[in-house]
Amino acid sequence: xxxxxxxxxxxxxxxxxxxxxxxxxxxxxxxxxxxxxxxxxxxxxxxxxxxxxxxxxxxxxxxxxxxxxxxxxxxxxxxxxxxxxxxxxxxxxxxxxxxxxxxxxxxxxxxxxxxxxxxxxxxxxxxxxxxxxxxxxxxxxxxxxxxxxxxxxxxxxxxxxxxxxxxxxxxxxxxxxxxxxxxxxxxxxxxxxxxxxxxxxxxxxxxxxxxxxxxxxxxxxxxxxxxxxxxxxxxxxxxxxxxxxxxxxxxxxxxxxxxxxxxxxxxxxxxxxxxxxxxxxxxx
Amino acid sequence: xxxxxxxxxxxxxxxxxxxxxxxxxxxxxxxxxxxxxxxxxxxxxxxxxxxxxxxxxxxxxxxxxxxxxxxxxxxxxxxxxxxxxxxxxxxxxxxxxxxxxxxxxxxxxxxxxxxxxxxxxxxxxxxxxxxxxxxxxxxxxxxxxxxxxxxxxxxxxxxxxxxxxxxxxxxxxxxxxxxxxxxxxxxxxxxxxxxxxxxxxxxxxxxxxxxxxxxxxxxxxxxxxxxxxxxxxxxxxxxxxxxxxxxxxxxxxxxxxxxxxxxxxxxxxxxxxxxxxxxxxxxxxxxxxxxxxxxxxxxxxxxxxxxxxxxxxxxxxxxxxxxxxxxxxxxxxxxxxxxxxxxxxxxxxx
Numbered sequence: 001x002x003x004x005x006x007x008x009x010x011x012x013x014x015x016x017x018x019x020x021x022x023x024x025x026x027x028x029x030x031x032x033x034x035x036x037x038x039x040x041x042x043x044x045x046x047x048x049x050x051x052x053x054x055x056x057x058x059x060x061x062x063x064x065x066x067x068x069x070x071x072x073x074x075x076x077x078x079x080x081x082x083x084x085x086x087x088x089x090x091x092x093x094x095x096x097x098x099x100x101x102x103x104x105x106x107x108x109x110x111x112x113x114x115x116x117x118x119x120x121x122x123x124x125x126x127x128x129x130x131x132x133x134x135x136x137x138x139x140x141x142x143x144x145x146x147x148x149x150x151x152x153x154x155x156x157x158x159x160x161x162x163x164x165x166x167x168x169x170x171x172x173x174x175x176x177x178x179x180x181x182x183x184x185x186x187x188x189x190x191x192x193x194x195x196x197x198x199x200x201x202x203x204x205x206x207x208x209x210x211x212x213x214x215x216x217x218x219x220x221x222x223x224x225x226x227x228x229x230x231x232x233x234x235x236x237x238x239x240x241x242x243x244x245x246x247x248x249x250x251x252x253x254x255x256x257x258x259x260x261x262x263x264x265x266x267x268x269x270x271x272x273x274x275x276x277x278x279x280x281x282x283x284x
Numbered sequence: 285x286x287x288x289x290x291x292x293x294x295x296x297x298x299x300x301x302x303x304x305x306x307x308x309x310x311x312x313x314x315x316x317x318x319x320x321x322x323x324x325x326x327x328x329x330x331x332x333x334x335x336x337x338x339x340x341x342x343x344x345x346x347x348x349x350x351x352x353x354x355x356x357x358x359x360x361x362x363x364x365x366x367x368x369x370x371x372x373x374x375x376x377x378x379x380x381x382x383x384x385x386x387x388x389x390x391x392x393x394x395x396x397x398x399x400x401x402x403x404x405x406x407x408x409x410x411x412x413x414x415x416x417x418x419x420x421x422x423x424x425x426x427x428x429x430x431x432x433x434x435x436x437x438x439x440x441x442x443x444x445x446x447x448x449x450x451x452x453x454x455x456x457x458x459x460x461x462x463x464x465x466x467x468x469x470x471x472x473x474x475x476x477x478x479x480x481x482x483x484x485x486x487x488x489x490x491x492x493x494x495x496x497x498x499x500x501x502x503x504x505x506x507x508x509x510x511x512x513x514x515x516x517x518x519x520x521x522x523x524x525x526x527x528x529x530x531x532x533x534x535x536x537x538x539x540x541x542x543x544x545x546x547x548x549x550x551x552x553x554x555x556x557x558x559x560x561x562x563x564x565x566x567x568x569x570x571x572x573x574x575x576x577x578x579x580x581x582x583x584x585x586x587x588x589x590x591x592x593x594x595x596x597x598x599x600x601x602x603x604x605x606x607x608x609x610x611x612x613x614x615x616x617x618x619x620x621x622x623x624x625x626x627x628x629x630x631x632x633x634x
Binding site for chain 2: 176182
């Protein structure tokens with residue numbers, strides 16, 4: 001071992017060669033694809049004075065838009081976790097005709113152009129649409145309200161929850177449930193005490209992904225939302241509006257706030273998930 | 285608790301796992317279900333537990349229909365092959381699980397749960413591991429946790445699926461003796477599934493040998509070893525030297541050569557003469573029923589084996605014979621084989 005300690009830290013003898021090459025590629029790639037556009041965002045924002053920045057992001061319209069975006073994304077992600085978990089359960093645990101077709105249907109929101117989804121949902125939920133006409137007599141209006149935004153965000157977020165939880169539940173040893181039953185646990189007790197703790201980290205990941213997707217969603221929402229400032233105007237739309245007004249710095253200021261807020265929220269969810277995983281495997 | 289299995293059949297699609305199985309397990313017994321993989325032993329255990337339902341047949345606990353009750357209501361302790369411990373719970377909570385899920389009139393106060401769990405943990409000698417999580421335990425320790433957890437519900441029946449299968453040889457031996465001891469201390473009827481004959485013969489009061497979904501023989505360890513009821517049992521338990529033969533007119537022949545051995549009432553047709561290696565003597569080729577050429581002699585530890593080629597009309601047959609101490613055998617020489625104790629079974633035509 002003639003190498004100096006500082007070299008050892010970066011280049012250990014390993015059975016997996018190519019660390020230097022792959023790490024270099026990774027950093028270059030991340031820099032080009034992710035960090036470069038992000039830093040441009042911050043540089044553009046820095047053209048504003050601090051007071052101007054504060055004024056833009058604390059404007060009532062901006063605050064409302066952020067509130068709508070984050071609040072409804074949270075609601076949609078929660079809805080997706082609950083119903084996504086049920087969909088996963090059915091797909092993993094039961095055999096039924098056309099199971100493969102149902103499984104493939106889950107991915108459609110991934111592939112469909114979001115504008116198409118938005119227009120389709122708007123048509124369905126409009127007062128004279130198939131679903132909207134049924135809801136209208138009950139006094140429920142979906143299209144052109146915040147509720148419509150939630151519907152769109154649920155649609156685009158579902159596959160994220162399903163595809164993250166599915167493999168974990170499929171891997172869950174059924175002997176665990178048999179053991180619980182043989183010890184006298186009822187089905188609800190088995191679900192709450194044995195199954196849920198095992199899929200909890202995956203559910204959190206699915207939640208985080210669905211939430212992140214919903215916060216940034218634009219295409220499907222603008223058709224169904226109605227886009228009333230202060231009511232159903234989402235932050236990404238406000239950014240586009242500012243761009244169309246050639247107020248680029250304003251747009252980047254809002255984008256910066258969204259970016260930082262999303263990053264913080266994802267970081268918190270990530271920590272939560274780590275905690276749940278640690279609790280699941282071994283604890284000090 | 286007496287367990288009666290009556291006419292149980294279980295099919296998985298086209299595979300028949302159990303074919304009209306009848307078995308009575310007496311109260312307080314430790315019975316081993318022994319057989320190769322695919323013999324249906326685990327399926328039978330799971331049917332007794334209530335984890336699987338038979339297509340036809342009955343299972344009775346003390347004369348009462350057990351099939352009407354779900355696994356929850358049968359109050360059987362089940363120890364899974366891979367333990368199936370709850371990873372997110374520590375050892376204490378794993379063992380307490382069966383007590384904590386009780387509801388209504390059966391619900392225990394916290395103090396009673398703690399007392400019972402601590403008692404069980406000292407019974408299985410792992411009270412010092414109570415705070416650990418399953419991932420931090422060795423295989424043998426996990427096995428003990430699984431057992432303590434199964435015993436927490438005070439079962440009258442304890443079912444163990446390959447309980448020592450995943451452990452190394454030394455730990456296995458130690459736990460085997462300890463399990464036997466535990467069984468005697470507790471008022472419990474135990475059924476153990478294993479493919480390890482040594483385990484079954486050493487541990488069980490009675491051994492149930494299974495093959496191809498059927499029970500081949502039920503008996504004490506000595507009975508199944510010394511008096512195998514079928515060729516399958518003879519082959520499966522202990523070591524076997526299989527000598528070919530044929531019964532013609534109430535006498536045993538090898539090719540055209542009369543063997544002078546007792547056909548033991550086997551009907552005319554192809555037969556197999558099965559013997560334990562230590563029951564076959566090596567002697568002068570001219571004086572014995574079988575003779576052949578020594579192909580090779582191998583030594584493992586205290587035992588030596590010789591491959592002997594017997595020539596017959598149907599082509600050469602190679603058998604493995606035990607070479608006693610103090611006898612030298614050279615490859616290429618002729619040797620005679622004299623079975624002292626043997627069993628004759630008719631060879632099923634395939």
